[in-house]
Amino acid sequence: MRASQTVDPAGSPTTANSITIDELELKFPNGFVGLKSTKLHVTGGQFCTLLGPSGSGKTTLLRALAGLIAPTRGRILIGDTDVTALPVQARNIGFVFQNYALFPHMNVAENIAYPLKLHNWSAADREARVKEILDLIELPRAGEHTVGQLSGGQQQRVAIGRALAYRPSLLLLDEPMGALDRRLRQQLGADLRELQQRTGITAVYVTHDQEEAFILSDKIAVMSQGEILQYSTPSDLYSRPRSRFVARFLGxxxxxxxxxxxxxxxxxxxxxxxxxxxxxxxxxxxxxxxxxxxxxxxxxxxxxxxxxxxxxxxxxxxxxxxxxxxxxxxxxxxxxxxxxxxxxxxxxxxxxxxxxxxxxxxxxxxxxx
Ligand SMILES: Nc1ncnc2c1ncn2[C@@H]1O[C@H](COP(=O)(O)OP(=O)(O)O)[C@@H](O)[C@H]1O
Ligand SMILES: [Mg+2]
Structure with missing residues (x-):
């Protein structure tokens, strides 16, 4: 598959990577099967949501993608590269969690610069990139603010900005808005979608909220009991579900x-x-x-x-x-x-x-x- 070429307005051109999950199976040490044979293809530059009730295996699939847990069988490809055996650091992935607290003792700019420091960016490059990211997340003047001065929604925007700073090939988000109230979720959801489209990054987003999945996604994978039941566009899933479960879960x-x-x-x-x-x-x-x-x-x-x-x-x-x-x-x-x-x-x-x-x-x- 040809990777689509997009431009990160806050940086140099990036190549949006596709994701291919091929017959992935994951059994936990206690014998519980977290993922049954799973297949999924996410086109580069698209926003894909894993949607399902609590315990359906969404986080497990996301963690396997990130390299935080190892599958028992199957392969994961990012673009054309088989990353199944690669450690987390080598996968170049940005991760945002529900409660991914920013470092409270660092200001906003230091938080965003942190991963860049880990990758040995020079002070001048870090400073320039932090400014780009602050513009991207529309908090251009918040660099010197302490984390405590930001609202919950602003903190999650900074967390997303920090995840994007190192120009990862993928952005993975695990219920990043779970702790926010409904209005803030809608606002941050719209911001996130805009940010994803502007940067052209491939995103995989986990939620149990059907409305959120509809608003954000190019495609949704509906999960239940460690399986993807159906994978399609929001409107196709709504109007042509194949099973009682998917029909009920989407409305x-x-x-x-x-x-x-x-x-x-x-x-x-x-x-x-x-x-x-x-x-x-x-x-x-x-x-x-x-x-x-x-x-x-x-x-x-x-x-x-x-x-x-x-x-x-x-x-x-x-x-x-x-x-x-x-x-x-x-x-x-x-x-x-x-x-x-x-x-x-x-x-x-x-x-x-x-x-x-x-x-x-x-x-x-x-x-x-
Ligand atoms: N380390 C583990 N060992 C055994 N079972 C686990 C482990 N982690 C998760 N599980 C189980 O796997 C299932 C899926 O969990 P998870 O992926 O966290 O679901 P979701 O994110 O969809 O709520 C749950 O039943 C959970 O209890
Ligand atoms: Mg989860």
């Missing part, structure tokens, strides 16, 4: 078990659901299910040729959750299962009302597992 999901398939029709507890022929073609899985997102369900629909259900389903309104810009309504289906429907806050039905629902054929996703 509100109505999952409907499929009893059997007949041509372009899935037989379910709600009656026959007709699928687009493209969708039905994939229905050869052992335990398929249908996914319908709440925003795709319509209340009291008029007749449409594209409806997934032959007859609208009669349901009763259970309760409504007000979410600010929208409402999430829970309705009870004839088989007593609950269905989530998103609606506009101006036309929210009342609890106890009888209504009917349907959705478009094109909005039905067939899941393999």
């Amino acid at each position: 509100e999901a109505n999952l409907i078990d499929v009893q059997s398939m007949q041509d372009n029709t899935a037989l379910t507890a709600y009656g026959p659901v007709s699928l687009s022929s493209q969708t039905a073609e994939r229905g050869k899985a052992t335990s398929p299910a249908l996914l319908v997102r709440p925003e795709d369900i319509l209340f009291n629909p008029g007749r449409t040729a594209d409806a997934a259900l032959a007859q609208p389903l009669k349901v009763k309104i259970c309760r409504t959750l007000f979410l600010g810009s929208r409402c999430l309504v829970t309705v009870l289906a004839p088989d007593d299962s609950e269905i989530l429907v998103e609606c506009n806050k101006s036309d929210v039905p009342k609890a106890g009302d009888d209504v009917s629902i349907t959705w478009d054929r094109a909005a039905t996703v067939l899941l393999d597992s």
